[in-house]
Amino acid sequence: MLRVEDAQVPVDFSPELISKFDDIVSRYPKGKQKSGLLPILHLVQAEFGWTSVPAMDKVAAYLEILPIEVYEVASFYSMYFLRPQGKYVLEVCRTSGCCLVGAEKIMDHIEAKLGVKEGEVTADGLFSWRGVECLAACGFGPVLQIGPEYTFYENLTNDSVDKLIGDLRSGAKN
């Protein structure tokens, strides 16, 4: 859901980010720059952690399309966050193949370990988590991914999850 209050936070795109946009748009025929919308939203999310309304408005202006054309896309695709998340979003596959090898227990463990429910952010702002649909790694389950690089962690156990969370936490302090 889009929220009006988010519209108050101003967003600035750096020249480096804009030049990445330019590179993407150069791939498409003239007048078809809207094709760059999904890749550009990924870049925006990698930069700011989520796709806020002001950021989406700026993308619309850049691509010379209407803001609604950006909102409807960002709200359709599951990868774009329409509200702030933790610095690390643990996305655990929750579909059949992974559940056969314990994905549901892994999610219970993450919930207990982080002390927040699915979709919520930890008090230190470092973590949020959610179940996502099949990540195409059914032979190596349970799996989770962490954006914006979408690094993959396979064959999860409670211990490997603890270690991962610990490493991320100590890495964030440095």
Added chain:
Amino acid sequence: MGRKLLLEHINVPGINTFDVYRSKGGYASVEKAIKTMSPDDVVEEVKKSGLRGRGGAGFPTGMKWSFLAKPEGVARYLVCNADESEPGTFKDRYLMTYIPHLLIEGMIVSSFALGANTSFIYVRGEMMPQIRILERAIAEAKAKGFLGKNILGSGYDLELYVQPGGGAYICGEETALLESLEGKRGNPRIKPPFPAIAGLYGCPTVVNNVESIAAVVPIINDGGDEYAKLGIGRSTGTKLISAGGNLKKPGVYEIDLGLPVEEFIYSDEYCGGIANGKRLKAVVAGGSSVPILPTNLILKTINNEPRLMSYESLADGGFVSGTMMGSGGFIAYDEDACIVRNTWNFARFYHHESCGQCSPCREGTGWMEKVLHRLEYGHGKSSDMDLLIDVSKKIEGNTICPLGDAAAWPVASAIRHFRDEFEWHVTNASEAVSRNYGLAHYADPLPKLESVAG
């Protein structure tokens, strides 16, 4: 042991780099096609090979290519569908990760055959690491003169780009994929017109799965007739199978089509049997969309013949006792798996992934999820199974794209083959939330046909 056409060199160190890939005979098909063949010759070889689309539908690739409209002065596009999202399927991720140049090579030959000067590989957004791998491979190939202007001095130009998706299963449907590539929501288009006439930007377009494109490489290297010698009947060549679930050795296997299912599951060369000494209860043979079968029907057809890993044999018996090859996403369920819970899991998936365009799918998938949830959690009614069948029938065939069918079939087939497990969830509700139904009779030998016919 079958011949490996796609994965032969997968374990060669550095095969993800251009130089090593090239030293193993890589890009030979590009040289052969561009220097010695016409685009139509390439299409002809693919037709002769009998290659069928590896994404799930199984439509003959050569025929799809021959439908491409070629009006003068209008751009044509080849788009590779790397949106691999069908639960159970992970072969394309594997191929792109470990041997990306095979896909690039196939894209160049296929684009040449179709007369495309700009081609896209649409990769699901979650596969950012694979996107970076492909972009690196493209840059290498371009630096060596296999992409870009005047490829190998032939006068043929090709630019190849990787496009990320946004995390939507529906974008594996080819017209939804094209919408997404145009920067829109992934709502499937009404067909006709088919993409071969009006696809990307309204131009003639072919959309092919990663594995189909990769298979073009051995087809051009060895000839379509050679490729067609492998496999069985109209299921020619080799197929990548993604094996997951409760198997001893899950992973991606390249098999000759026609391999017996029993050998695939239990042979040490393939999956090595069921993990943890358990017994097999059920199999989803081709990705979550295809009918689930109990052990006795996946190992044998209703005529008591061994079931084979081929398009025809898996479909033997139709939806009454058969299933489909689909994308080759093979999920094995052991005796501890709960079919009701799994069916609810699938229904939740389809509800989540429905694009919402057609009411039967948008509403029906949600109803099925709710009913299955209450069955699984001990609040089911004895009329729920018939209700689910009723809803599934009202979705099936009544939607723009096949997602509706894909959502209906797993539910209908689970109830068809595992009805007593569903009923047990209603009659023994409190027990059902604390323990599973178990293997029951699902692996028992099939009754002799004579006694049924008699």
